[in-house]
Amino acid sequence: MTTSTRFQILVCDGPSCGLCLNSEALLEHLEQRIAASDSLRDRVTAINLTCFGRCDDGPNIMVRPLAEGEDGDCEPDIDAIEGVRGLYLGMDTERIDRVLREHCEGGQPIEDWVEEY
Template identity: 50%
Template structure:
């Protein structure tokens, strides 16, 4: 666990971000008209989609983040329940772009940095996410609350 925290801290420092710097984070929500609604009811969010923005994945995660944001904004149900978050680094750079679907518990901040310990207790790490995997995890994991077993990996 200490090693993972050290890797995350190092990766964030190399990316020019402080360990707790969330300045690049933008909550994604939309009204039924498709207009951005960052002040949407935060308590309704059920999932935080943590997109790896580390030194390696950050180079290839742009299209993934754009697809997630577009899909979430286009679907009022997803917009109310899902937030997209630039995470930093998961430490599995050779497998990116990587994404973690974090199930939110009562009181969790959907726009805040998730504790590593919480990620280790959940099954939601998706390495090498392409467009098809992105669509499936939005429909199955975020829509039905079940990890996509043939895509999900242990973190």
């Protein structure tokens, strides 16, 4: 079953994730997968976030639900992501695909991978 929840996916673009671990390639992969999916295209947005502070674990992403009327193209304040159970560490394209399927389409975080920020 597909959820109707709108999500924002934040991709760490800090020095470690961005420069050393090429998180930009993950953002591009996300954007392509989202654009190609009828079930994700109008509900999921992926953007860069400055840094999660978990540099040794990267590249990292966060999947967070958007509030009614909230713009998914804007980087949120840190207060908006504190306590969110949606942080995924050590991501690659295969893991991204699973997060899109299970968390964004199915509405269920991947319990073995997800952490609270």
